[in-house]
Amino acid sequence: MFKNEQDYWNTVRQVLEETEFGLLDSVGKKVVDLFANSKFKNPNQMMTPDEEMELNHMEDEIVIYRGIGTDEKIDFKKYGYGLHWTTNKDIAMWFARGRGGHFKALLTATISRDKVVAYFNQKGEQEVLINPSDLNVNIIINKWSEKWELI
Secondary structure, three states, rough: OOOHHHHEEEEHHHHHHHOOEEEEOHHHHHHHHHOOOOOOHHHHHHHHHHHHHHHHOOOEEEEEEEEEOOOOOOOOOHHHHEEEEEOOOOHHHHHHOOOOEEEEEEEEEEHHHOOOEEEEOOOOOOEEOOOHHHOOEEEEEEHHHHHHHOO
């Protein structure tokens, strides 16, 4: 099916970029399996050389953010916190605002750089792909009005 490990990781990146796997529903869990339980163990091959260099120059502990907009509150204990995060708070807020729905959340977490599966920045989103089980997440904002309101 795949010619080699690089071909596998290129395909995984393409799937991740062309689809939005928000939470760890049954599909999201299968996506985690693509990098967590693969016979190929070098997901860093998904990154371009520039992205790998950017990741390697980050601090040992990285603050990451995730913006969410939905029609109903999310049961994070059931669905987890998602695979796609960003190192840029403004980008996370943009995602929350742009997703529609009445419930908005801005999540923040700190993750060790060595736990980052991959870093993508070709779209300028400073995206960090993580395994949600590696996170201790704080929900810092959970409602939207004309401005973000802390609770």
